Amino acid sequence: MSRVALVNLASLPMDGNEPIFPIGVRCVQDALDRAGHVTRLVDFVEAPDGVANLAWLDHDWDVIGFTIRNIDPIEISCGTHVDDYISFVERVRKELVRRGLDPLLVGGGPGFSLFASTLISKLGLDVGVIGPGETAMLDIAKNPRSFKGRGVVIQGSRHSGFLNDTLMHPSSLMGAYTSAHRAMIGVETRRKTCYQTCGYCPYAHIDGDNDGDLKPMDVLAEEIQGIHRAGFRRIFFTDGIFNSELRAAKQVVGLVRELALDGLTWSAYFTPKPFDEEFGELLNGSGVEAVVVSPDSLDDNVMRNLGKSFDTRHVLRFLERSRRNELPVRVNVVFGGPGETRESARNSARFINDNLADDELVLHVGYRILPATALSRQLKMDESRLLYPAYYPFDVDVFNWVIQDLDSRFITPGLMINLLAGRASARKMAKVEAAPGIEPAPGMTYLALAGRGGESGSGCHT
Structure with a gap:
């Protein structure tokens, strides 16, 4: 012991x-x-x-x-x-x-x-x-x-207790977090290496080689009921992609509907495919707080560069099914990805303006390069150089493009503050040298908080 x-x-x-x-x-x-x-x-x-x-x-x-x-x-x-x-x-x-x-x-x-x-x-x-x-x-x-x-x-490796043991949390810890405004708690429904090939994402590395354990519905039901008794009313299913296995996702949604716990809402990360009509109908009335998808770009070329397994056609189909079933949607878009140009930024903005409601857009600028990802391999940047933030090279004018191209209904005070703060920070961050033989496209630079070798604090200009 x-x-x-x-x-x-x-x-x-x-x-x-x-x-x-x-x-x-x-x-x-x-x-x-x-x-x-x-x-x-x-x-x-x-x-x-x-x-x-x-x-x-x-x-x-x-x-x-x-x-x-x-x-x-x-x-x-x-x-x-x-x-x-x-x-x-x-x-x-x-x-x-x-x-x-x-x-x-x-x-x-x-x-x-x-x-x-x-x-x-x-x-x-x-x-x-x-x-x-x-x-x-x-x-x-x-x-x-x-x-x-x-x-x-x-x-780390597979743990059989994930399938057999109901995870019940200490009341004092639960109480500390339920006291927060609109407190949310995570729940695992499965452990499976993500099949997506997004170039910026390290989850496959973090999860390890895991063919996939699905938590039994009776164990999952006990965990959700315990969370509800403790006072939580919002849960987030922490699977990398909730509907990557559509049949399993439908079982979980069916369970939530069957439990019908008073005031309970939930959300998760979804993908636009697979996402059939039956799934949309099942989600309706399940208490889903937000169906969150991350195309990251809404330009097909940039989406391909990011390694997405879907394109804008699938996003449109997802939105149509969501509308028919009155589902709350959030769409994550990150400007400044591989191959981002003035035209691709216009394409993404045009898609947003034409297809998203005011509260459906979640917007960021810049891709943090992380180890064990396609972006880090492409740029030949090793772990030690990435410990302090380094971003994929992009044209810093992208902050202006966003403001110019998006409908004014999306330019909320909060978004404007974030964009201006991001632009100011990007201009203060240092240019970091690429690996030999790797050069960013004209007009684009690497931005980093760290200097060469990852020394803390050497990359922001005052």
């Missing part, structure tokens, strides 16, 4: 950070608890004082695990969470030395998985885990000292 503290670094107070319920680390904690280990989840939404006083170190932990969900805020900015993580973990390590304690230090989580080989060194950890963490942490907890000082990275 080991004593394990799991620290949710995503709950640290940081600029641009909006903590969400820590579903991933709770899965790890539940697996350890069931195996007889003694655990504590350190979450700073639940216990804010723990950031400053580090009182949770009063126990003699055998293992301390740090989980990182996001590396930096989603919007282009001269900001990153990396330095906050490094600073906090360094404080913990110094305090452990002061107390004469020497637990095994482990890193994991989606954000950590992308930069495991870099972060394990920067954070001074003994072990890093890529992907699902339950099985790896169970192995580590059996004999923590055997991993001490090794500096190894372990690939």
